[in-house]
Amino acid sequence: MRERPVVMIDVARLAGVSHQTVSRVLNHQPNVKPATRERVLEAVRQLNYRPNAMARGLAGRRSRVLGVVSFDTILYGPAATLLGIEQAARAAGYGVSVATLERIDHDGVVSALGALADQSVAGVVVIAPQAAAAAALRTMPKSTAAVAVEADANGEIPAISVDQVSGARMAVEHLLSLGHRKVWHVSGPRDWLEAQGRIEGWRSTLGDAGLAAPRPIAGDWSARSGYAAGLELASRDDVTAVFAGNDQMALGMMRAFHEHGIRVPADVSVVGFDDIPEAEFLSPPLTTIRQDFDEVGRRCIAALLRVIDNGQPERLTHSAVDPLVTPTLVVRQSTAPLRGAAGPGGMTPGPALRATG
Amino acid sequence: MRERPVVMIDVARLAGVSHQTVSRVLNHQPNVKPATRERVLEAVRQLNYRPNAMARGLAGRRSRVLGVVSFDTILYGPAATLLGIEQAARAAGYGVSVATLERIDHDGVVSALGALADQSVAGVVVIAPQAAAAAALRTMPKSTAAVAVEADANGEIPAISVDQVSGARMAVEHLLSLGHRKVWHVSGPRDWLEAQGRIEGWRSTLGDAGLAAPRPIAGDWSARSGYAAGLELASRDDVTAVFAGNDQMALGMMRAFHEHGIRVPADVSVVGFDDIPEAEFLSPPLTTIRQDFDEVGRRCIAALLRVIDNGQPERLTHSAVDPLVTPTLVVRQSTAPLRGAAGPGGMTPGPALRATG
């Protein structure tokens, strides 16, 4: 014997009006006498009435829920982006439904998109910065409102991105300014657009300085792959500076260096990417490129709501939302001048290390 | 001019049946002739029909979306739990809607719960292991299906938890077995139930061994707070073993030790909690307690679906849902015997360190 939930007609009766007037008040429509409006709101309060989202969506042909497709929400970047999106969406009065990709291929994206469509979401944000995912977006019915993070689907749908190229440029220029002439790169998976952008920024910056880019070493964002890359680099004698594709790989790499008696930054300078919360407390504290994921989330929602309101995907209206978020360089202690004062007293030498053996 | 979406009646017409028969086929009801069923399914395929979730929910008075209330989805634990829940929910045919808490107090939980209720979720998982959140759960209308992670709301709603006490016990026993007689603890925030459980396990294990527990040092899960705790401990001379409340704090603490020339594990042994993916690649690789978040997610969904199907919150049916997930000890190189062979060649001494000064 469960009590019937309060519905709009109950409010209408209590306020002595029709249910349509209640609807008008709730949807902030004009043309309701202030006194009536107040009476309705009072009834709403008194009954603790909450409109039924499903009925509302069914009648109005729109829902107040946005979908987010993401891959590996444990990675710092996607997790932080998801949080930013969720907060921005909530501020705009929308709920957020998530669908995580188990596979990262075309079908995986299609199926995740389908799962969200089945929940009648009003629009979708896709955080799946792989080439395959970007391709899958193009197969999406154009009636679906969508924006992508870090996926330039050929202008098919709006894309919000951090300026990876410029971030990589900052990292490399920082190392060059310290006197390093050869900058290695441990990249993310080649099918990730971020990885591609960072490779491009790294390579072009070296090129602009008249330097050749060595072969990039491929990782998979994980600390484990950074460790593997570190082992490879440790076996060479021409390594003084490395730009890692993200902080986790930098962490793993520094572990490998440590095991081989290679000192950071005295022997090798390391720059990461992301500025994870732990970066400041690694040994040594990591110089890295910070991305503003909250800003990414905010711009995603702003762009998505615009698409929803227009009823049409906006085509290249880049004037409205600047799609590129600028990252910033955070200098800590994992970078030092090439052959700079080798002993203590040099430039930002980091904390003293003691021998352990 | 947008094309009308395919609805059930379209399928019915194409298959030459009534819409109700289509509904029966789609809901796997019996009493449909196999030939008819096949005809309907063929029509569904041909039109690429997808049922409208809102209409379905409105008519059937139930939705296929579950809500998750979480705090700080960037923290490893909540993020991993969320992922586990999402995957288990999808496997059960449910979508997942998230609401992140901006504030961690009573009102924050109530408002997040309300936001989810407005989306007509069928049930809610609350990942908000604070005492305040647990209290808020009790104010929830009992008609709402809900389960909590790590929050024993006095048996009001089912709770899925990792056995924090036993995890802490493993950590401390490991340190005791290495000969340490005084084990410090850097705890999480006191209002987090996990933090309380780990403190309890730590204290009782020491008690069982006839040892007194020093005053725990309070952190906030962040590497920064671990660093601060590390500075405090570094100023003492009676520190040989520390059990950190999580891996991030262990990381920050080790950084502080490093800056003060305190070697891990030669001078101080450190145990963390969580086994974040990076733990293996810290310097030194971190001994820690692993939690199985996927299992937590699976049990959450299982319990929640049971509540939904019963139509009533199950009261203390702990026999049905095994409430405690057992963590495991992962031994790496941040722990060593007390005063064990002080030089190289000792037991798991970790990689050699070189002087850097």
Next chain:
DNA sequence: AACGAAGCTGTTATCGCTAACAGGCCAATT
């Protein structure tokens, strides 16, 4: 042969809202 009990299908009513239209009222215009 007649009967009830299944099995299969269709018709109608609802779910709780918003959209569209249809008024009633009152001030401002002709």
Next chain:
DNA sequence: AATTGGCCTGTTAGCGATAACAGCTTCGTT
């Protein structure tokens, strides 16, 4: 005084499904 056009409000139809009931077969039984 009659007409116009805003305001405000109510009535009636849907939205696209499921629930409940009813009707028609087709069996197996007595």
